[in-house]
Amino acid sequence: MTSKQIDRIATAVLWLAGILIIALLGWFLIRILGDGLPQLSWKFITSKPQEISAGGGVGPQLFNSFYILFLSLLLSLPIGMGAGIYLAVYAKKNGFTDLIRISVEALSSVPSIVFGLFGYLLFANLFGWKFSILGGACTLALLNLPVLVRVTEEGIRAVPASYWEASLALGSTKWQAIRKVLVPAALPTIITGITLTSGRALGESAILIYTAGLSVSRMFPDFNPMKIGETLSVHLWYVQSEALVPDAKQIAQGSAALLLIVVLVFNLLIGIPSRILQKRLTGGK
Amino acid sequence: MTERHKINVSKLNLFYGDNHALHDIEMTIESNTIAALIGPSGCGKSTFLRTLNRMNDLIDGVRITGSVAVDGQNVYGPETDIVSLRKRVGMVFQRPNPFPMSIYDNIAYGPRIHGTKKKAVLDEIVERSLRQAALWDEVKDRLNKSALGLSGGQQQRLCIARLLAVEPDVLLMDEPTSALDPISTLKVEELTQTLKERYTIIIVTHNMQQAARISDVTSFFLNGYLVETDKTDKIFTNPNDQRTEDYITGRFG
Amino acid sequence: MNSYVDKLDEKSASGRAAWKPSRWMNMQNKADATMRYVFIISAALVAAVIFSIIVFVGMQGVKTFAGVSPWEFFFSTDWTPSAGKFGAFPFLFSTVVLTLLSVVFALPLALAGAIFTAKIAPNWMREILRPATDLFVGIPSVVYGLIGLTVIVPFIGKVVKGTGYGILPAAIILAIMIMPTILSISEDAIRSLPGRLEEASLALGATRWQTIWKVLLPAARPGILTAVILGMGRAMGETMAVFMVIGNSPQMPKSLISSTTVLTTAIVKDMGNTNYGSTWNNALFLMALLLLVISLLLILIIRVVARRSELK
Numbered sequence: 001m002t003s004k005q006i007d008r009i010a011t012a013v014l015w016l017a018g019i020l021i022i023a024l025l026g027w028f029l030i031r032i033l034g035d036g037l038p039q040l041s042w043k044f045i046t047s048k049p050q051e052i053s054a055g056g057g058v059g060p061q062l063f064n065s066f067y068i069l070f071l072s073l074l075l076s077l078p079i080g081m082g083a084g085i086y087l088a089v090y091a092k093k094n095g096f097t098d099l100i101r102i103s104v105e106a107l108s109s110v111p112s113i114v115f116g117l118f119g120y121l122l123f124a125n126l127f128g129w130k131f132s133i134l135g136g137a138c139t140l141a142l143l144n145l146p147v148l149v150r151v152t153e154e155g156i157r158a159v160p161a162s163y164w165e166a167s168l169a170l171g172s173t174k175w176q177a178i179r180k181v182l183v184p185a186a187l188p189t190i191i192t193g194i195t196l197t198s199g200r201a202l203g204e205s206a207i208l209i210y211t212a213g214l215s216v217s218r219m220f221p222d223f224n225p226m227k228i229g230e231t232l233s234v235h236l237w238y239v240q241s242e243a244l245v246p247d248a249k250q251i252a253q254g255s256a257a258l259l260l261i262v263v264l265v266f267n268l269l270i271g272i273p274s275r276i277l278q279k280r281l282t283g284g285k
Numbered sequence: 286m287t288e289r290h291k292i293n294v295s296k297l298n299l300f301y302g303d304n305h306a307l308h309d310i311e312m313t314i315e316s317n318t319i320a321a322l323i324g325p326s327g328c329g330k331s332t333f334l335r336t337l338n339r340m341n342d343l344i345d346g347v348r349i350t351g352s353v354a355v356d357g358q359n360v361y362g363p364e365t366d367i368v369s370l371r372k373r374v375g376m377v378f379q380r381p382n383p384f385p386m387s388i389y390d391n392i393a394y395g396p397r398i399h400g401t402k403k404k405a406v407l408d409e410i411v412e413r414s415l416r417q418a419a420l421w422d423e424v425k426d427r428l429n430k431s432a433l434g435l436s437g438g439q440q441q442r443l444c445i446a447r448l449l450a451v452e453p454d455v456l457l458m459d460e461p462t463s464a465l466d467p468i469s470t471l472k473v474e475e476l477t478q479t480l481k482e483r484y485t486i487i488i489v490t491h492n493m494q495q496a497a498r499i500s501d502v503t504s505f506f507l508n509g510y511l512v513e514t515d516k517t518d519k520i521f522t523n524p525n526d527q528r529t530e531d532y533i534t535g536r537f538g
Numbered sequence: 539m540n541s542y543v544d545k546l547d548e549k550s551a552s553g554r555a556a557w558k559p560s561r562w563m564n565m566q567n568k569a570d571a572t573m574r575y576v577f578i579i580s581a582a583l584v585a586a587v588i589f590s591i592i593v594f595v596g597m598q599g600v601k602t603f604a605g606v607s608p609w610e611f612f613f614s615t616d617w618t619p620s621a622g623k624f625g626a627f628p629f630l631f632s633t634v635v636l637t638l639l640s641v642v643f644a645l646p647l648a649l650a651g652a653i654f655t656a657k658i659a660p661n662w663m664r665e666i667l668r669p670a671t672d673l674f675v676g677i678p679s680v681v682y683g684l685i686g687l688t689v690i691v692p693f694i695g696k697v698v699k700g701t702g703y704g705i706l707p708a709a710i711i712l713a714i715m716i717m718p719t720i721l722s723i724s725e726d727a728i729r730s731l732p733g734r735l736e737e738a739s740l741a742l743g744a745t746r747w748q749t750i751w752k753v754l755l756p757a758a759r760p761g762i763l764t765a766v767i768l769g770m771g772r773a774m775g776e777t778m779a780v781f782m783v784i785g786n787s788p789q790m791p792k793s794l795i796s797s798t799t800v801l802t803t804a805i806v807k808d809m810g811n812t813n814y815g816s817t818w819n820n821a822l823f824l825m826a827l828l829l830l831v832i833s834l835l836l837i838l839i840i841r842v843v844a845r846r847s848e849l850k
């Protein structure tokens with residue numbers, strides 16, 4: 001076989017790999033949505049779950065998913081952005097900075113079940129919160145943290161240094177320059193990062209089983225953060241492996257489709273706000 | 286006596302780590318003059334300019350000895366508030382660097398960070414600054430459009446207007462026309478002549494014709510030393526130092 | 539003369555007044571100093587989080603050894619907590635086998651995909667592949683688990699005439715899950731190689747494939763290694779998808795298609811049945827500690843790989 005023939009075969013194989021990857025994803029989507037969409041109805045999305053009989057919905061779970069996500073961002077955004085700003089603007093080459101960088105890296109590699117156990121230990125037991133929406137949100141915040149630190153730092157570093165100089169030369173304090181120039185200019189990157197984290201957090205389950213719990217409040221919607229708060233992804237796992245309801249399979253398929261749609265929406269949304277902002281900032285150029 | 290000079294630099298030395306970048310600089314600059322700093326690249330003229338409003342403070346490992354006084358006040362004194370200093374001694378950079386905001390917000394940025402909030406006052410400052418920078422007529426209909434949509438020359442005049450809005454009295458210009466086309470350069474040069482009536486201007490330039498055209502006094506820097514300072518026409522016709530003459534006649538650099 | 543001096547004095551006096559920061563500026567300076575501390579504290583908090591995780595999980599986990607000897611925990615295969623037997627060796631063993639197997643499954647497709655995306659795919663294909671890869675990463679692990687449970691397990695069950703649960707379906711699902719991670723990092727590594735490498739090889743008359751195989755891939759090795767290690771970390775730490783397809787019997791796997799348990803799923807399975815403070819509960823924390831230590835080690839290896847390739 002000549003090297004030219006090998007080249008041709010290799011090219012064909014690589015094309016095949018590319019197509020296979022896309023086909024695999026396509027098959028996944030069709031399978032999940034095909035099985036799940038027929039299960040979706042307004043009633044399914046908004047009504048409360050059943051313990052033993054069929055026909056339960058996932059309303060509270062869907063609500064809890066977003067509520068916990070919202071609370072976790074509320075906790076992790078200020079700290080994550082603060083640490084990101086520190087790394088981008090203030091950090092000197094010293095031991096403290098190295099420590100922070102290693103910590104961010106280490107934190108992003110922690111398996112989510114370990115976060116879950118930590119949250120169970122600290123929030124559910126030591127703080128005595130039991131299984132609660134707040135405990136779940138606090139633990140989930142730890143998962144978001146490293147991503148937020150990273151995107152904030154990257155976003156701010158990508159802002160031209162000339163903006164920073166210009167602001168300081170006009171007599172601004174560093175904080176004024178950060179607040180009025182750096183962060184607004186870095187916002188598209190930061191928002192993309194937040195959307196990415198949110199998608200991931202919505203699908204997260206191992207963290208929440210032993211922090212937010214496996215059942216829902218009797219009220220719906222229940223904004224009390226100290227109430228137990230199972231989320232949609234946890235519910236999907238729960239009905240599939242532990243639940244007694246006869247329509248567990250349908251509920252799981254419906255929940256999976258719902259989750260996937262949410263993730264798809266977040267993935268599609270990623271580009272939009274940053275593109276609009278970019279346009280506003282650059283005057284449509 | 287020192288009180289009489291707008292800016293008085295004495296025994297100024299600057300080190301980047303082990304690199305001794307400026308040696309014993311002595312210089313005085315009077316009010317309402319344009320002082321040009323010339324010299325080959327790497328001679329320290331830009332570094333010197335940045336010592337005047339302490340922009341070198343942003344770089345790690347910079348050490349400065351000696352004194353720089355503006356209106357008799359030591360810029361490097363312990364009691365000096367760096368923010369107040371930069372408000373008084375403003376800077377225009379080599380490349381135009383408008384913020385990614387509207388033209389209006391760019392000009393209003395300075396006044397806003399210094400505590401002006403009233404819309405009417407800001408409107409007035411924006412118009413006055415743009416007029417001073419000879420930009421008003423070109424942009425008055427698009428104040429809310431992004432400043433990044435302006436041409437390079439307009440952007441640089443916008444940056445000058447942005448600086449004027451904080452009412453400094455010394456303007457530092459670091460090769461302000463090096464990124465501009467000849468027509469925009471001419472406009473900025475004309476602008477410096479009108480600004481001179483109200484401000485003291487120190488301009489770094491690599492363009493000797495420019496220094497000759499616009500400045501009253503010229504200082505020649507070489508390898509971190511200030512070789513000589515004199516009236517501009519003297520420097521360009523009959524300099525005291527042989528090295529200055531060599532540079533001006535194009536024998537090096 | 540007098541009037542001139544007076545004027546000067548007046549001017550310098552007004553000048554001097556302006557040197558003193560105004561009240562507004564004082565406020566801004568104070569805010570600036572405060573915010574600097576806020577940023578430092580935020581950064582310190584991030585470090586505090588990882589340290590408290592290590593300390594809390596570690597202390598709780600180490601308590602296990604009050605009831606069980608390290609020898610038993612690490613090397614006994616008997617996990618019967620009701621009888622006081624805490625041999626975690628099957629979980630460790632299955633974790634290692636599952637992690638390695640899923641990387642082996644994922645690597646060929648991931649590398650081929652990375653080469654394809656970086657060097658061969660036309661633009662329109664790249665425009666599809668990139669978001670597709672991102673979407674793969676975005677799919678929640680429970681959804682992967684559901685596919686495994688409803689498609690892969692029954693399929694394997696039918697082929698081998700058994701239940702179909704075990705390491706094999708778990709490895710297939712994990713391979714799909716970590717493939718995009720390995721793909722995108724490897725692609726970055728290949729694409730960030732200097733263009734002169736490729737030009738030099740092509741100029742010598744090498745075909746595109748020879749260039750990729752003999753020049754680009756070896757040069758991108760540190761990046762690919764990082765990708766593989768990150769993929770391993772993800773496979774090892776994955777919980778829910780594995781839980782749904784591995785069977786969850788606390789025993790050594792007799793084959794790749796017999797029910798077994800890995801560290802992550804052992805934690806999920808038993809956590810609900812145990813009381814906080816019991817040896818059983820502590821043993822679960824010890825498993826979490828193991829996972830934590832291994833993932834930190836993997837990060838360390840990545841750092842070493844990165845530093846070595848920098849030195850070159």
